Amino acid sequence: MKNVDLVVIGAGPAGMSAAISAYNSGAKDILILERDSELGGILQQCIHNGFGLHKFNEELTGPEYAWRYLKKVQELKIPYLLGTMVTEITKDKKIIAINPSEGIFEIQAKAIILAMGCRERSKGALNIPGSRPVGVYSAGTVQKYVNLKGYLPGNEAVILGSGDIGLIMARRMTLEGAKVKAVCEIMPYSSGLARNIQQCLNDFDIPLKLSHTVVEIHGKSRLTGVTIAKVDENLKPIMDKKEYIPCDTLLLSVGLIPENELSKNIGIEFDSVTQGPVVDQNRQTTVPGVFACGNVLHVHDLVDYVSDEAEIAGKAAAHYLNQKAGETINIPIKTDGKIRYTVPQRFTEYKNTVLYFRTANVYSNATINVRDGDKIICSKKKRKLLPATMETITLTKEMISSVNSGCMSIELEVAEND
Amino acid sequence: MIKNLTCIVCPIGCNLEVEVEGNKVKRVSGNECKRGELYARSETVQPVRTLTTTVLTDDGRLLPVRTDKPIPKNLIFECMKEINRKTVSLPIKIGDVIIENIAKTGANIIASKNMG
């Protein structure tokens, strides 16, 4: 069995950034485990631009963004294993992995950073009535086919869900010669970025049908079309407002979900909203020495924020190995119904912290209040809050240490007319 | 005339209100930063976009590429045609020019990745 101080699981943007930051903070015995055949994770198939505006003040493509980190990992000579699949992580930080050259092997780690990213939800596909012909794919699968394999899976497509990957793929398929007939979004608003609606749909006259969903899939062996319908306020399809669209491809872009199958055996606590681990300001889970960052923790809208978060986790893991951090306090953060979740979910140290959160709905002219019982310790006004946009509020060390009730809460105050 | 645009320069995606007279932009509002105003002006005169796609390599894999500066929106499909006719020989370094002055736009197609 190998012994390694810090094992990073996953070499996407989170894993690479965490490893670099841990190295720069003093951890020298690091090993990154990656199941793919190259470093970079999902960025390698995201060939579009729009990455890195916050981190590098430049608009990079996915592979270019990955390269910034990949280069550093190689310069610092941080060891990594490719084609290596982790099959189990135990409570006492033993990692069981498998790869073609070593077979099954074990690593005993002192600290672990979980950076496995996320996967696409498949739920949207399950509840649509009709047959299951060839031609129904997740948007990410088509992205991989088109961008890495050069295979365009169809000529006429409908996309269900207006998440960013779906919007990006609408443009990508159009550029490669397919006709994208419609993007259906069950909600009255898109979950994708406004810029993507403009540059991926409007630029190519692809209609975005809000409050619409796919109600039936047609075709025996190959998809021949879908029936879409408008939905009412309760998201129930209005069946007399149906429309048949002939198509040979249906893309599902119905959201992402943290990939935590591996984390389940470690004994860490999970947040039922994010579906990721509960973490403190250092992105340490409820098991000391196990950290999590990036989309395995909660789904981010920008990779730049993933990198930021991974830096926090990497630095904290290095300090943990140095025994610099000691758990002293425990202040959980409660949310109201309007704010769905926060990351971190608790404080174990008085430290300046950026609190990330998402709202449950669209709100305008709202005030975000962070409270200790009745006392407001921090507040911020926002003109517009969207579920698709991750928001932040910065809490200082002093604000956190002023908490007397043992618990913090975050609430949204919305004007009556909203 | 008032035109509504979504600024695509950064992920914030501000809603811009642009007052246009003929081909001239009189006033831009709704932008949270200066780049939004520049975007509104160029979008009104001639919309431009960065094009990202792939080029076939001689070993059958795909090389991700992009234009090194935005190109006129109406030339996107012409550029795609030219790119799809091309095969590159490996190895390639990130930033290497793959096609010079694509569709006479003055922009080059460059590699987004090292490939060898």
Ligand code: SF4
């Ligand atoms: S105006 Fe500025 S802040 Fe707003 S979307 Fe454009 S670049 Fe971003």
